[in-house]
Amino acid sequence: MISTLKGIWTRYWGILILLAAWQFFVSINNINSIVAPSPQAVVLSLINNADYFAGEALRTTLTASGGLLLGLLLGIVIAALAWSTPTLSGLLMPMALLLRSIPIVAFVPIIVRIAGYGTHTVLIVTTVLSFFPCYVFALSGFQEVAQVRKDFCRSVGCKTVGWRFFRYVAMPTAVPNILTALRVLAPTALLVALVAEFLIGADGLGYVMLRARSDLEMDKSWAAALLASVLSVAFFALFSWFDKKYRSNWQA
Amino acid sequence: MTVAADLLKWLVGISTLMVFWEIAGRQAWLGGGLPPLSGVFAYAIEPRSTELLLRSAGITATNASYGFVIGSLIGTLIACSGQIWRPLKQGLDTLSTFVNAIPLIALGPLMIVTVGEQFTPMATAALAVFFAVFVATLGGFERVPNVHRDVTRAYGTAHWRALLLVQFPNALPSLIDGLKLGVSTAVLGAILGEWFGAPAGLGVLIVSSMQNFQINLLWSAAIIGTVMSAAAYFLLALLQARLLRRLGL
Amino acid sequence: MGDLENCVMSNTSHAQTLQAVAGKPREAESASITGPSEIALTNVSKTFALGKGQTLDAVSNVNLNIAGGEFIALIGASGCGKSTLLRMIAGLEDPSQGSITIAGQSPEDCIKRQKLGIAMQEHGLMPWLSAWDNVALPFRLAGLPVDTERVDELLALVGLADFAQALPKQLSGGMKQRVSIARALVLKPDVLILDEPFGALDAVTRRLMNNELQRIWSQQPTTTILVTHSVEEAVFLADRICLMSPRPGRLALIEEVELNRPRGLDTMHEPEFRQTLAKLTAALDDVCTQGSRQ
């Protein structure tokens, strides 16, 4: 009993202290709940509106996962094309590198202007966000086939450029890279979906935050933020677990 | 030879993108949302808009730089403190992961309460940078060869001295990687922070031009933000190459 | 320890299974029109450009005729061009000068007709595939229907029938090499090319593997070229041993091995074996010290 408590303390003392500081800050300054709600108020709001929050959280999660998946598919397909045609990869690489340093939030308003206000725009934003990292990771994965394996393939009469080589060797070789891309991107996709919802006013946790704030329901707004943070951590944990579980199968 | 080939690839790649953009803009493939590149350019070099853009970019750059410095200092210090006093490490890890997961837009309102509208962009930028640097530094510490640890232990070196002489130099390449990542994150954080009622900056410009259908201004601001973050990234990459060569890594 | 046990166990336990399969490949081979191919190397040289006008003569003027079904071992100091020569025979690299023919045709043709099997020091198995699927992979890569019986048969031949579904990471170093050799043999190649396949194994496992390879080879008459660092391995396995001298890599000595077949682990205790071994070791030392004096 005491040892489990101690374990929790060594692992989570940071978060516990953060919570305590929050509570302390709110009660000592006697702050108006419109400015900063207390932890209890936030948790209560979460519990009282559980259905509502669950629905909105599900919506955001689905949009984020959908965008992530679309970006992943697109990234893999274009990477495969680039792999088979070196000229194309030469043309795309500088762009991919340049676009990697794009501050994505600066482009959310532009995508909104082009695609309009709605959930589909949130989907497009997360797709665009996910595309380039997936492309870069997948392409370098395809190109990572070890020399011994290439030699072996050539020795049985399989060229190292064609479809068969891609299907049986290059594609599976890239799987760990793709898992890494997913792990890194998953929490970001969720947060960017949130930003987009917030800016567009599309349904989801981002919009809950926005509207609750303009209705001066700060406990609700903070509850949405807390929920989003927990979801993001969960996304990260899920994909890390996935990554860990399958990566070992790629070590000979 | 290969440098020339790389440069050529870049030139061809970028010009293809620009030509494609121009055509797409002229034909209005994406409606009014994507104006021709030449139009954006013509708009941006008008004296009045140039002045506005540069002033905003300057403010965002200042915000991002302060945020970058503060965030990387805090990130490095926290990662180091976990090395000096081991029991801290696990709790710091979870705390940082969680802090990173809190959406910046959720923190915006909190920042306004605590640091004020003026300093919110700096704070969000610092937060965004903090995590990138923290994670990279931790990763660097994990890569310290066991032999090195054993040596310091065998000599009974004090924790902080071992940190300074052995662990930190070993973690440096990884730390610099983190800084490189962090520099574009800083721009992103600053722009986002400016959305919450900051008086001026690229973020303000971007949101107001979105709402007022000033499409050329919107594109100019977004491009300047990109160029800024790309330039900072390459500057750091250059510095990294120099430094690593000096250190013989 | 587990590794050793496995080797010994499989040696005894699949002796019976071997007996059962033994007849089959022979029949198949005699039925097919192409037999083990003879290989002719004429004036083969390879020069690498090192950049800035510098070049390296990795292989120089090699002439060698290998009879169909012969087992050739290639020994020499590290870096003397053995792998380069082997890669040229396998059609993975073009000679700078001279020509190589396998059964009268170019190595590329040989590759196209799937008449070549290779296994290297790095096993190069696909880590995401089970042992069975790794052995079946050549069929898939060559665009042929997978002959499941043949795959089963080869896994049994290398003593890994019980490990068909294991991933490479679940196999020991010796087992991985055996899978790699099974994979090289699965398309019934006329030429088998082995580049230090047991180089990464410990001495005991290596001996057992040599014994296995000897047995497998005598089951299937395949022209085999083996590169090895171990003179003992070369003497034990080969009909002829070629000794390469370094920079430029040329054939310094070709030695016939007059040991009766079938050879077993006890062959290594015979006086002829020790004599040949001593003679070649001396020659190798000689060539190497000459090389270092240059």
Ligand SMILES: Nc1ncnc2c1ncn2[C@@H]1O[C@H](COP(=O)(O)OP(=O)(O)O)[C@@H](O)[C@H]1O
């Ligand atoms: N692709 C290459 N480019 C340049 N030099 C090479 C290349 N491959 C091998 N060499 C050089 O050729 C020589 C012979 O190499 P190798 O055939 O691998 O030797 P071995 O297998 O006998 O150890 C070495 O000096 C090696 O550095």
Ligand SMILES: [Mg+2]
């Ligand atoms: Mg070699």
